[in-house]
Amino acid sequence: MKLKENLVFLGMMGSGKSSIGSLVAKKLKLNFVDIDKEIENNLNLTIKKIFEIKGEDYFRKTEEQTTLKKLKLTSTVISLGGGAFTNTNIRKEVLKNHLSFWLNWNNDILLNRIKNSKKRPIAISATDAELIDLIKKRSNIYSKALYEIKCDNLTKGEIVNKIIEIYETN
Numbered sequence: 001m002k003l004k005e006n007l008v009f010l011g012m013m014g015s016g017k018s019s020i021g022s023l024v025a026k027k028l029k030l031n032f033v034d035i036d037k038e039i040e041n042n043l044n045l046t047i048k049k050i051f052e053i054k055g056e057d058y059f060r061k062t063e064e065q066t067t068l069k070k071l072k073l074t075s076t077v078i079s080l081g082g083g084a085f086t087n088t089n090i091r092k093e094v095l096k097n098h099l100s101f102w103l104n105w106n107n108d109i110l111l112n113r114i115k116n117s118k119k120r121p122i123a124i125s126a127t128d129a130e131l132i133d134l135i136k137k138r139s140n141i142y143s144k145a146l147y148e149i150k151c152d153n154l155t156k157g158e159i160v161n162k163i164i165e166i167y168e169t170n
Contacts, residue, residue, distance in 0.1 A: 006076045007167060008094050010142055011103035012135055013082035013120045014113030016151070016159070020103060023160045025077035028167065033070050034079045039063060047081075051121035064089060071098065083122070086141050095144065099170060101163055102145035106152050107135055 007024060009017040018034045025032035036047055039062055043050060050059045063081055067090050070078055078098075084090050094100050111131055114123045123131060142148075147166055151159055 015103040017079040021079035100145040
């Protein structure tokens, strides 16, 4: 890769950052890091438990430290947590030195995926209206990514190929 160090995936919870990221990494023969999994492994707790026991502020501080550390790696595909890109320090680093991809889906698809998961602490007690509001707020920030991939009508394979095509022309 020339100018940009890593491929970084961002988007709402349920957007496929981890599954798409790992497929891209495998195809490009690069390492893959899922920030949420890193945090869970380091603390030996699920994200949900971290929120319950230590609170969101603690989680966000840990997320920032972990993410900034992992962004120092090279030739790595990194999947950010859903809220990570809202952190100014993480966002500045990603935009300055990495190839960023926003996996964008329509609200209905995201809503279904989020509601069907019991492991997303922010979404567990949220109403549909609150989740739509969160999607809108975060989308304004996600839109700063270098590339937006509109995923609605694409298969996983098509999304992966589109990302690899962009990567190979950089």
